[in-house]
Amino acid sequence: MKIQKIIIIYFFLLSTLYSDEVNLEVMEIYKNLRCLVCQGQSIADSNSDFALTIKLVVQDQIKEGRTKKEIYDFLISKYGEWIVYQPTLTKDNFFLWFLPYLVLVLGGLIIFFITRKSKHNKAN
Amino acid sequence: MKINFFKIIIFSFITFFLLVFWLGLKKDNSYNTTNLIGNKISSFQLASIHNSDLISDELLKQNEFTLINIFASWCAPCRLEHKYLIKLANQNRNVKILGINFKDKKNNALNFLNKLGNPYNFVAEDLDGKASILFGTYGVPESILVDKELTIIKKIIGPIGQRQFEEILKLTQ
Numbered sequence: 001m002k003i004q005k006i007i008i009i010y011f012f013l014l015s016t017l018y019s020d021e022v023n024l025e026v027m028e029i030y031k032n033l034r035c036l037v038c039q040g041q042s043i044a045d046s047n048s049d050f051a052l053t054i055k056l057v058v059q060d061q062i063k064e065g066r067t068k069k070e071i072y073d074f075l076i077s078k079y080g081e082w083i084v085y086q087p088t089l090t091k092d093n094f095f096l097w098f099l100p101y102l103v104l105v106l107g108g109l110i111i112f113f114i115t116r117k118s119k120h121n122k123a124n
Numbered sequence: 125m126k127i128n129f130f131k132i133i134i135f136s137f138i139t140f141f142l143l144v145f146w147l148g149l150k151k152d153n154s155y156n157t158t159n160l161i162g163n164k165i166s167s168f169q170l171a172s173i174h175n176s177d178l179i180s181d182e183l184l185k186q187n188e189f190t191l192i193n194i195f196a197s198w199c200a201p202c203r204l205e206h207k208y209l210i211k212l213a214n215q216n217r218n219v220k221i222l223g224i225n226f227k228d229k230k231n232n233a234l235n236f237l238n239k240l241g242n243p244y245n246f247v248a249e250d251l252d253g254k255a256s257i258l259f260g261t262y263g264v265p266e267s268i269l270v271d272k273e274l275t276i277i278k279k280i281i282g283p284i285g286q287r288q289f290e291e292i293l294k295l296t297q
Contacts, residue, residue: 036262037262037263049227049253049263050262050263052253053227053252053253053254053256053257054257056252056253056254057254057257060254075257077163077166078160078257078258078259078260079160079260079262080159080160110133
């Protein structure tokens with residue numbers, strides 16, 4: 001009797017664990033989709049008609065076994081790049097992608113030159 | 125010499141940020157899907173609202189032009205644009221109109237068509253709204269004008285008015 005209970009609890013926990021994993025993946029997709037009819041909300045945040053429909057479609061496509069990228073590509077082909085929060089790298093936005101790295105390198109160089117200069121000054 | 129170097133950096137940073145904000149504020153960031161003009165619509169298969177027929181993209185390839193109109197009986201702007209759809213159906217033989225009934229009840233939709241007139245050559249049902257995503261719509265009403273090859277010629281977001289009506293006539297002459 002006790003063993004039976006343990007087994008039931010074990011499978012129950014296993015199933016919730018599994019469903020959490022699936023939900024996390026779906027949630028991640030929702031969060032990266034912009035709700036086009038709401039101001040500053042993602043599909044995950046919104047309960048608008050549009051967001052609910054998008055959620056249904058995403059769930060369907062996941063059930064069909066499509067990957068995250070395929071789902072994003074599908075929605076981009078229908079609504080344009082604007083629907084995803086993380087845009088793909090194009091020649092229009094490469095500055096946006098690489099500016100942080102550029103600033104990092106530039107900052108490093110500035111620090112390097114300043115410390116070298118002050119060392120020189122101390123040595124002198 | 126050292127001070128000048130810092131001054132230049134600070135000055136260039138300030139100009140850079142001012143420029144970004146100035147350009148950012150001036151930029152028009154209202155979103156629409158007009159950038160999808162020239163793309164083809166994807167294949168679809170929907171049930172007809174009147175009978176058990178299936179309406180698919182193959183059917184639209186037989187028409188010179190098709191206006192895909194997403195409507196619902198609960199949508200007030202749809203009532204406003206309805207008279208223009210009827211005018212279009214009467215005036216222009218080149219354009220066939222496919223109505224897609226969006227998140228609606230069948231009886232309400234049929235009542236809507238009986239009361240206000242039926243400008244549609246085909247009416248398909250989209251009860252859960254999923255098909256509307258295939259057409260890239262995000263609200264009702266919305267209209268998509270496609271040609272024989274199913275290439276999008278025009279997208280009208282919101283109701284069709286006199287201006288849009290004339291534009292459709294011009295495009296489909």
